[in-house]
Amino acid sequence: MVDLSIIVAGAAGQGMQTISAILAKALTRQGYYVHCSHDLMSRIRGGHNVTAVRISDRPVGAPAERANILVALDRDSIDLHAGDMVPDGVMVFDDKYKIQNEKLNLFPVPLEQLAAEHGRDKRMANAVACGAVFSLMSYDVDPLADTLGDIFSAKGDPVVEANIRAARAGYGFAEREFRGVCPYCTLHEQRAQPQRLLLLTGSEAIAYGALVSGVRFLSAYPMSPATAVMEYLAARQREVGGLLVEQAEDEIAAVNMAIGAAVAGARAMTCTSGGGFALMAEGLSLAGMTEVPLVVYVAQRPGPATGFPTRTEQGDLLFALHAGHGEFARAILCPGDAAEAVDAMARAFNLADRYQTPVIVLGDQQLGDCHWTVDTLDAGRVPIDRGKLRDTWDRSQGEYRRYQLSPDGVSPRLVPGKTGQVQYWDSDEHSEEGHITESADVRRQMVAKRLHKMKGLAAEALSPAVHDRGDDVALVGFGSSKHAVREAADALAGRGVKASAVHFAQAYPLHPDTAGLLGESLKVVVVEQNATGQFARLLHSETGIRPHGSILRFDGRPLTAQYIVDQYVALG
Amino acid sequence: MLDPEIYKSDDEVAWCPGCYNFAILRAVKQALAELDIAPHQVMFSSGIGQAPKLPHYLKCNLFNGLHGRTLPVATGLKLANHALHVIAEGGDGDGYAEGGNHFVHAMRRNAGVTYLVHDNQIYGLTKGQTSPTSDLGFVTATTPYGSYNAPEHPLALAVACDCSFVARGFAGDAEHLAGLIARAIAHPGFALVDILQPCVTFNQVNTYQWYKQRVYQLGSDHDPADRAAAFVKAMEWGDRIPVGVIYTNDRPPLESLLPQLAKGPLIDQDIDGGAREDLLARFR
Ligand SMILES: Cc1ncc(C[n+]2csc(CCOP(=O)(O)OP(=O)(O)O)c2C)c(N)n1
Ligand SMILES: [Mg+2]
Numbered sequence: 001m002v003d004l005s006i007i008v009a010g011a012a013g014q015g016m017q018t019i020s021a022i023l024a025k026a027l028t029r030q031g032y033y034v035h036c037s038h039d040l041m042s043r044i045r046g047g048h049n050v051t052a053v054r055i056s057d058r059p060v061g062a063p064a065e066r067a068n069i070l071v072a073l074d075r076d077s078i079d080l081h082a083g084d085m086v087p088d089g090v091m092v093f094d095d096k097y098k099i100q101n102e103k104l105n106l107f108p109v110p111l112e113q114l115a116a117e118h119g120r121d122k123r124m125a126n127a128v129a130c131g132a133v134f135s136l137m138s139y140d141v142d143p144l145a146d147t148l149g150d151i152f153s154a155k156g157d158p159v160v161e162a163n164i165r166a167a168r169a170g171y172g173f174a175e176r177e178f179r180g181v182c183p184y185c186t187l188h189e190q191r192a193q194p195q196r197l198l199l200l201t202g203s204e205a206i207a208y209g210a211l212v213s214g215v216r217f218l219s220a221y222p223m224s225p226a227t228a229v230m231e232y233l234a235a236r237q238r239e240v241g242g243l244l245v246e247q248a249e250d251e252i253a254a255v256n257m258a259i260g261a262a263v264a265g266a267r268a269m270t271c272t273s274g275g276g277f278a279l280m281a282e283g284l285s286l287a288g289m290t291e292v293p294l295v296v297y298v299a300q301r302p303g304p305a306t307g308f309p310t311r312t313e314q315g316d317l318l319f320a321l322h323a324g325h326g327e328f329a330r331a332i333l334c335p336g337d338a339a340e341a342v343d344a345m346a347r348a349f350n351l352a353d354r355y356q357t358p359v360i361v362l363g364d365q366q367l368g369d370c371h372w373t374v375d376t377l378d379a380g381r382v383p384i385d386r387g388k389l390r391d392t393w394d395r396s397q398g399e400y401r402r403y404q405l406s407p408d409g410v411s412p413r414l415v416p417g418k419t420g421q422v423q424y425w426d427s428d429e430h431s432e433e434g435h436i437t438e439s440a441d442v443r444r445q446m447v448a449k450r451l452h453k454m455k456g457l458a459a460e461a462l463s464p465a466v467h468d469r470g471d472d473v474a475l476v477g478f479g480s481s482k483h484a485v486r487e488a489a490d491a492l493a494g495r496g497v498k499a500s501a502v503h504f505a506q507a508y509p510l511h512p513d514t515a516g517l518l519g520e521s522l523k524v525v526v527v528e529q530n531a532t533g534q535f536a537r538l539l540h541s542e543t544g545i546r547p548h549g550s551i552l553r554f555d556g557r558p559l560t561a562q563y564i565v566d567q568y569v570a571l572g
Numbered sequence: 573m574l575d576p577e578i579y580k581s582d583d584e585v586a587w588c589p590g591c592y593n594f595a596i597l598r599a600v601k602q603a604l605a606e607l608d609i610a611p612h613q614v615m616f617s618s619g620i621g622q623a624p625k626l627p628h629y630l631k632c633n634l635f636n637g638l639h640g641r642t643l644p645v646a647t648g649l650k651l652a653n654h655a656l657h658v659i660a661e662g663g664d665g666d667g668y669a670e671g672g673n674h675f676v677h678a679m680r681r682n683a684g685v686t687y688l689v690h691d692n693q694i695y696g697l698t699k700g701q702t703s704p705t706s707d708l709g710f711v712t713a714t715t716p717y718g719s720y721n722a723p724e725h726p727l728a729l730a731v732a733c734d735c736s737f738v739a740r741g742f743a744g745d746a747e748h749l750a751g752l753i754a755r756a757i758a759h760p761g762f763a764l765v766d767i768l769q770p771c772v773t774f775n776q777v778n779t780y781q782w783y784k785q786r787v788y789q790l791g792s793d794h795d796p797a798d799r800a801a802a803f804v805k806a807m808e809w810g811d812r813i814p815v816g817v818i819y820t821n822d823r824p825p826l827e828s829l830l831p832q833l834a835k836g837p838l839i840d841q842d843i844d845g846g847a848r849e850d851l852l853a854r855f856r
Contacts, residue, residue, distance in 0.1 A: 212848055216841070217652055240848070242838055242841030243838075249673050249677035253674055256644035256645045257644040257651075260646060263649060265653065283641070290635070290637070384843055416649075417655060421612060422612050423633050423634075424634045425637075428620075434634070435583045436583075436628060
């Protein structure tokens with residue numbers, strides 16, 4: 001079994017993102033499952049950046065607590081991260097630093113010198129380091145060179161070639177100096193079939209999921225960590241055909257534009273983070289009242305206010321649940337990894353169309369910014385269903401009424417301009433025709449109509465995914481904690497605790513069997529990334545289950561299995 | 573020309589008797605009829621106020637959304653289906669205060685949206701508070717000592733933003749107004765018509781007589797293509813107030829700049845779904 005973690009650390013500007021992207025892609029092509037997270041353990045001053053690449057022969061979805069290999073691009077990184085290594089860990093660093101460390105395997109490489117000699121200048125030290133790491137792990141250098149070619153192709157041949165020369169120089173140096181001494185040769189271990197695997201960020205998965213679900217319109221205002229979704233779709237809009245991305249002047253405009261496009265009959269969405277979502281709250285309520293199918297992707301980051309713009313948290317769950325004034329139906333999906341993100345978007349668009357109400361897909365920085373390796377994405381799994389949308393109208397049914405009462409609370413919806421009928425959508429309380437009303441009777445009927453949709457939404461809610469390892473305790477989580485919680489359950493087995501991991505990819509409405517499922521467990525412990533236990537409160541208010549404990553993390557850092565296990569043990 | 577009666581809606585009207593919104597309603601019907609636009613071919617996006625109720629009293633498609641948010645909704649409608657005529661409608665509070673940011677950016681964007689602002693220099697629906705176009709010293713329930721804020725000149729702002737069609741009408745002359753609205757609808761880019769509208773209930777200063785004494789129609793000596801001259805006319809406010817087309821330019825509408833829309837409206841492009849191997853290949 002392979003489970004290795006490589007951390008790449010250095011000063012901002014030394015290309016940690018690039019080096020980890022190269023390693024992640026090159027190792028995915030070697031047939032490994034990779035999970036790559038950025039800024040992990042970056043706990044010191046502004047300029048210091050860290051990314052972690054974890055590889056395994058089976059799917060991984062969380063960073064490891066300790067690293068096997070450290071690529072230190074500057075002196076600070078050596079001191080800062082030597083303590084984050086496993087015993088006998090491998091440290092690759094520039095040989096201009098003279099280091100002593102009994103606990104680690106030291107591999108000094110003239111990173112900057114080789115970069116200057118073989119690449120363009122010493123900034124290509126990151127490519128040299130990639131070459132050295134590939135040699136230490138006993139892989140061939142050619143696939144690495146191919147990966148560099150693909151990643152830098154947009155920058156032109158001279159840049160590609162210089163990077164490849166730098167990487168080959170690092171590889172050659174390590175081959176001569178260190179052949180066979182690195183303990184992390186994984187060459188003969190089992191792995192997946194490389195051609196099956198895909199490597200993408202969660203944001204790319206959200207965007208790709210929207211695309212294959214037929215999104216036609218996205219309006220948004222840039223805000224980390226949601227911007228990457230907008231940028232992916234913006235870059236593809238001409239190539240895929242029939243997709244339009246508009247940068248709005250603010251989030252209020254963004255949500256209202258998406259509503260306009262959805263009313264016209266296009267599948268439409270917006271994306272933002274907590275602060276922008278706060279500005280969208282009135283628009284969300286508008287979509288609820290006017291019965292507009294709207295999809296909002298909310299990528300959480302730690303708040304309040306500007307918070308930690310580049311870090312992770314799950315602190316907006318109850319905000320997503322209650323955002324918008326008044327009472328209306330909504331669903332909240334919370335995918336746990338890149339594969340679930342694609343499915344979540346497909347489901348979100350279908351639910352929005354079928355129930356003509358807003359659907360929120362709740363992600364976070366950890367989901368969105370990490371690279372994930374997945375088996376081929378089979379987006380065809382969720383066929384497109386546009387519900388009661390029609391572009392014809394049978395006049396024998398009388399005049400069309402936008403808010404015609406119906407048993408399921410959902411009225412026929414017509415594409416404006418296609419049928420000869422006219423339609424009135426109204427944000428005031430309205431009659432079936434869509435005109436402003438003050439009638440108490442109509443008000444009661446319309447409130448019931450809109451809220452009736454919750455019945456249908458609940459009936460088809462996703463059931464929680466149970467990773468069954470016994471019934472001493474159920475470790476319950478939602479969204480991006482999925483893999484860390486699973487791993488923690490596996491790790492607890494080694495300590496004699498039979499823990500199951502229960503992952504919710506839908507936070508609202510909860511699947512009707514949730515109470516039955518968790519009620520059987522002796523002990524429920526909720527794991528979530530916020531300070532106040534929001535999912536635990538939701539679980540209690542929706543099902544009556546009162547969790548025995550909560551494992552919380554709210555320092556902006558991603559969850560790891562080790563963190564969960566330690567906290568579990570501390571719970572006693 | 574269609575019969576203006578085909579735009580008659582059954583909805584009960586909730587304006588004050590004698591309101592000049594009735595004249596604007598007549599002008600809108602006449603403009604649509606003149607342009608042969610059938611009720612189902614036009615979609616209104618309106619906000620909240622007395623003004624934005626207007627499309628309820630028309631037989632036409634309507635999205636009556638939030639206070640101040642008419643323009644983003646209109647933009648979304650137009651970009652998703654540019655075959656529709658899209659008309660945004662609201663008051664001076666709706667468009668110039670709550671929606672002020674959208675107003676500026678809609679003009680920059682230049683999507684083919686017609687924007688009709690019923691400018692009564694007061695908040696009507698909420699029973700008489702100051703508005704961005706209220707004159708200095710204007711006394712209302714919320715400004716009992718008179719408004720301290722310099723009034724906004726929406727047309728000057730529009731010329732500054734290079735809005736591609738800028739006009740002012742007067743609800744006291746529905747015939748002339750209908751002509752302006754028709755020209756605005758026929759204009760390919762974003763078109764603003766600011767409509768001076770006496771409020772018979774809450775604005776006792778800017779009355780029909782007040783406007784009537786000041787308003788004059790721009791003549792052939794004004795060249796709407798001359799931006800500097802347009803700016804002068806847009807700033808003219810006081811003893812004399814010009815109505816007519818103040819500024820036009822030939823900036824291409826946003827829709828014409830988007831190759832995605834060359835084949836037809838977004839909504840008519842097939843939603844096929846399913847895996848996209850070409851896109852997945854980049855993740856390998
Ligand atoms: C977000 C929000 N803020 C405030 C209001 C209350 N409100 C409704 S209409 C209006 C102003 C109406 O004035 P105007 O836009 O000039 O339209 P008029 O009634 O004069 O035609 C206000 C303040 C609201 N509906 N929504
Ligand atoms: Mg007003």
